[in-house]
Amino acid sequence: MIKGEKKSVLLNITLWLAQILLVAGFTWAGAMKLFKPAEELAAMWPWTAAHPGLVNFTGILDILAGLGLVLPALLRRVSKFTVYIALxxxxxxxxxxxxxxxxxxxxxxxxxIFFAVTSAFIAWGRNVKAHISAR
Incomplete structure (x- = not known):
C-alpha cells in the first residue's frame, strides 16, 4: 500500500467512526425526546415542559439525522444523501x-458545536475526499 492509499483508508475509517458516533448521539437524543416521560425530560432539560411539540419534532429530526448519516453510505444507495444530511x-x-x-x-x-463540527467533517470528507460509490 502506498502512502496516499494509507491516508485514504485512514480517512475513510475516521469518517465511518465519526458517522457512527453521530448516529449514536442523535439516536440517543431522539429516543430520549420521544420516549422518556415528560417529567424526567423536564428535570434534565427544563425547556421541554413548555415546548412538548418542539420536543417531539426535534426527537424525530434527531432520529432521521442519525439514520441519514449512515444508512445511505452503508447501503451504498444514493450515498450523496449522506453529505446532504450532514449539511x-x-x-x-x-x-x-x-x-x-x-x-x-x-x-x-x-x-x-461538537455535532456541527463533526457533521462538517463528514460532509467535507464524503463529498471531497472519501466518496462512497453507489452499487
Missing part, C-alpha cells in the same frame, strides 16, 4: 445553538 445536521445544530443562547443556556451548546 442539514449543521443547520439543525445552528438552530439548537440559537435556541439555547436565546434561553440563556450557553453552557449547553458544547454538544451542539
Amino acid at each position: 442539514a445536521t449543521i443547520v439543525l445544530m445552528i438552530a439548537a445553538i440559537i435556541f439555547h443562547i436565546s434561553r440563556g443556556e450557553v453552557a449547553q451548546i458544547g454538544v451542539n
